[in-house]
């Protein structure tokens with residue numbers, strides 16, 4: 001056991017924690033897993049070469065297929081049960097998050113089940129809900145590509161929208177326009193006056209000609225929803241969306257992976273926080289629980305990126321974490337550029353000391369001179385949700401420094417020490 005016992009005054013609870021993990025409480029069965037299993041029984045995933053039937057409408061969609069009547073009142077006629085092509089069962093029983101060797105990329109299959117427009121503080125995005133054959137979780141892709149809202153994708157031959165191939169594929173014979181539109185396989189903007197089902201994509205779908213900004217983000221309930229100041233997850237999610245929204249074309253992808261607590265899950269993360277309160281850092285706490293320093297895997301993420309059309313141009317990865325760059329490359333996703341994500345608090349301090357030329361990444365980032373101490377007080381309370389501002393706290397500072405000093409994150413520690 002890699003526990004440093006002298007850091008933990010009471011006896012470390014590792015055996016108890018291990019027992020609790022295998023105790024009487026059944027593993028959580030998510031809705032995703034339930035839905036997946038029921039669907040798995042009906043279909044098997046079609047090869048992509050079979051997804052475009054000869055009679056498929058390729059090219060600009062026929063407006064008459066998406067009549068306003070068929071899509072403007074989906075609530076009036078409930079959509080049929082989505083009969084998606086379904087994935088083969090996961091190859092192993094490793095449903096626990098024990099550190100496992102990532103499966104080879106070709107073994108992981110993903111299926112985008114639905115997509116919808118979400119208006120955010122940074123503009124509209126398309127939320128994609130994925131199923132996969134590995135972990136039974138509903139991983140998400142948040143795609144910013146606002147040109148899709150204005151222009152039917154097929155009208156401009158130079159424009160390859162960021163779209164899911166598995167979502168747009170024809171799922172079964174006789175699929176109706178309303179089925180496609182209800183799951184999000186539409187083009188342009190959906191409204192009571194416009195409903196254009198997406199054409200069934202060519203196979204293979206054209207790859208993106210550019211390398212979009214991509215953030216591979218792991219779920220953090222405490223940081224993103226509660227605004228916990230133990231970590232910077234909320235700020236990073238917000239910063240990723242902001243950076244994409246302020247980039248040329250506003251094109252990019254945030255993969256939101258359900259890998260709470262670096263893959264150990266919320267329950268174990270809560271335990272780890274208690275060990276941190278006893279003096280451990282985030283790495284020591286995970287190890288003390290008998291877990292890995294970082295148990296996340298990225299095979300599903302790579303499969304999602306491929307499904308969204310990422311091709312040989314690769315991605316511009318928003319991260320400080322070298323392991324994510326290596327993981328993507330190992331999965332065959334090119335990373336021609338890594339775009340750093342400097343904590344906003346550190347940006348401010350570096351800007352103040354003129355040691356850093358990086359621009360502030362969010363327009364709402366307050367000017368430190370104008371903010372004043374009262375402003376910091378107001379900002380420092382849980383302002384980590386999307387659309388929020390800057391946060392700082394002693395615990396967050398310790399966490400950020402741990403990521404740099406213990407986990408190899410590629411950031412310069414701020415020059416100025418906070419008062």
Ligand SMILES: [Zn+2]
Nearest residue numbers: 220223231233
């Ligand atoms: Zn977090």
